[in-house]
Amino acid sequence: MGGVGKTTLLTHINNKFLVSSTDFDCVIWIVVSKDLQLEKIQEIVGKKVGLLDGDSWKNKNSEEKALEIFRFLSKKKFVLLLDDKWERVDLNKGLFVCGLVEANKNFKVECLSDNDAWELLRQK
Template identity: 45%
Template sequence: MLETVWNHLMEDGVGIMGLYGMGGVGKTTLLKQNNNKFLENEDDFDIVIWIVVSKDLQIQNIQEEVATKLGLAGEDWILKNEDQKACEVHNVLRRKKFLLLLDDIWTKVDLTEIGVPYPSRKNGRKVVFTNRSQEVCGRMGVDVEMEVQCLQFQDAFDLFKTKVGEITLRSDPNIRNLASIVAVSWATIST
């Protein structure tokens, strides 16, 4: 999945991408891994901005985080109203090739209210977000939406074995059986 997300983000035709799926399935982890990959490849974007939005959407909080990342926050910033802040953010970001990662959105985020120039298929700007609903992807006008699903049984069990290690697995005969039960229940939830 990491490779699929990465490949979509590298496509010129993708400006906005939505990752959706049930809570706890790994959307945030997937976003973090891509964030780290972009931070290692600094040539891809002028700036990468990560923001956790959560259920209680506060445009001001998002603006503050963007401003901090852009070096705009300070005494002058505090005195500005929301529209002035949006204008200032826009003036900086319109000259940059950026990647904005919005984690855990619950409803449509109006990028213009924040001051984020709309990513298009040609300007190299990208917005990626995670949420639980495919409907939110539609409201955000995504170019690509991707459902993040639970691992299938064998993949979940293999991951468990890799993380725990053979020594631990052999230390108690019940561990392997319990791991199978957990992997089956996760595979059942995802179907």
């Protein structure tokens, strides 16, 4: 569903969390394009939360990196923003994981009506 303003919305959310005091320890924004690999996502998250410690991180396989990220983030309050996601995410497994990290708020982004879209454009 392209062109409905999801990236713009995420940008505002990201900026709001970065400039205002919140209860979150970190905000992680990842642009998950069509060809982005798991290793790259782990690299982005690891860098954002300060887990990249030179050769030690580089020498870990993806499961070891995932475990380290999980251990770190399970002790933190964090916001994870995924943008440009092209494939459906299977939340059946993810709901269990979300429950572990107490992520219990879901937001569905839908298209604006023609009138609302026109009004939004007029405001700009």
